[in-house]
Amino acid sequence: DTGVSQNPRHKITKRGQNVTFRCDPISEHNRLYWYRQTLGQGPEFLTYFQNEAQLEKSRLLSDRFSAERPKGSFSTLEIQRTEQGDSAMYLCASSYRTGAYGYTFGSGTRLTVV
Amino acid sequence: RKEVEQDPGPFNVPEGATVAFNCTYSNSASQSFFWYRQDCRKEPKLLMSVYSSGNEDGRFTAQLNRASQYISLLIRDSKLSDSATYLCVVTFGGATNKLIFGTGTLLAVQP
Numbered sequence: 131d132t133g134v135s136q137n138p139r140h141k142i143t144k145r146g147q148n149v150t151f152r153c154d155p156i157s158e159h160n161r162l163y164w165y166r167q168t169l170g171q172g173p174e175f176l177t178y179f180q181n182e183a184q185l186e187k188s189r190l191l192s193d194r195f196s197a198e199r200p201k202g203s204f205s206t207l208e209i210q211r212t213e214q215g216d217s218a219m220y221l222c223a224s225s226y227r228t229g230a231y232g233y234t235f236g237s238g239t240r241l242t243v244v
Numbered sequence: 245r246k247e248v249e250q251d252p253g254p255f256n257v258p259e260g261a262t263v264a265f266n267c268t269y270s271n272s273a274s275q276s277f278f279w280y281r282q283d284c285r286k287e288p289k290l291l292m293s294v295y296s297s298g299n300e301d302g303r304f305t306a307q308l309n310r311a312s313q314y315i316s317l318l319i320r321d322s323k324l325s326d327s328a329t330y331l332c333v334v335t336f337g338g339a340t341n342k343l344i345f346g347t348g349t350l351l352a353v354q355p
Contacts (some may be wrong), residue, residue, distance in 0.1 A: 163342060170252065172331050172345030173288065186340045194286070221287060227248065234286035 132156060134236035136222050141244045143212055149206045151239045155224030159234070162205050164197055165221040166190065173221055179205060179225075212243045245270055248346035250332050256352045259306065261322050265349045267315040273345075275337040277308050279317050282329045291317075291330070293306030322353045 135154040145151050155162050160181050165173035176195070178186040181202035191197075194212075199205040209216055219240050225233040250267045257263050269277075277294035292299065294315050296307040305318040315332055332346040 161341070164317070165343075170347065172248075172333075172347050173343070175342040175344070178340045178342060180339075186342070224344075233290070237287050240285075 134222055134224050136220075136232050136236035136239050138239055138240075139237065140240045145212055145214060145243055146206065147212055148210045149159075149212060149241065150206055151220055151222075151241075153184060153205045153207070153222030153224075153236060155205070155222070156226075156234055157203075159224035159226045159232075160202065161225040162199055163223045164207050164226070165204070165217040165223065167221060168217075176207075176220075209241075212241075214243045217241055217243045246329055246342050246346070247271055248332050248334055250346035250348060250349050252347050254350040254352050256354060258354050259322055259324060261353075262318065263322055263349075263351060264312075264319075264334075265317045265330055267317075267346055269313050269315070269332075269334045270333070271336065273336055274312060274313075274334040276335045277315050278333040278335075278343075279304075279315075280331040280333055280345070283330055284328075288331055292318055293297075296316045300311045319351075324349075324353050324355060327351055 137152045163180040164176040167173040177197050179199040194210045197207045210243045219238045221238045248269050279291040280288040280290045282288040294308045296308045298307045303320045308316045329348040331348045333343050
């Protein structure tokens with residue numbers, strides 16, 4: 131499978147727990163993005179990596195959120211001390227060029243905080 | 245004000261109908277424009293780009309009016325399989341090239 135892979139697909143956690151999601155982009159894509167989508171809304175940009183460098187972070191990415199992309203390959207998104215408002219679909223996308231062409235989304239990780 | 249605004253719908257139309265979605269964007273520096281389709285609980289997928297000259301892909305026609313900062317999508321001869329959420333997307337270009345999504349418009353095509 132040469133698409134963008136995200137794990138886990140679903141995560142249910144208790145409020146206050148830490149969670150970590152993983153994204154494996156398409157191997158030749160140097161650009162990697164994280165988005166968050168809540169019910170009834172479009173995806174919202176969280177952060178962007180070019181290779182291993184995190185070049186932009188949205189103000190939505192509070193200090194409880196951290197993302198890494200070691201060695202410019204897979205990426206992880208960690209949420210510490212989860213809150214019910216963190217419940218959302220977390221989407222990862224990778225791209226090799228500018229524009230929406232070549233921009234491939236993963237199937238997402240659906241987080242439910244209870 | 246949201247950067248990209250859409251009517252959330254739902255639009256309930258019979259099979260075979262023609263339906264039009266509209267979208268406005270607030271940043272005149274926006275460079276590229278797209279429509280994405282998202283099925284329930286799935287990831288968004290690129291449907292088509294939008295150009296000022298207008299572009300057509302089968303039953304789908306997209307149009308951009310830069311002066312009015314307005315984007316449209318027309319679907320002719322609606323099929324049941326067209327039922328989905330249609331997301332209007334803009335980018336500002338630059339190093340990040342992040343996608344800015346509207347809230348999406350829900351289309352339900354009825355038999």
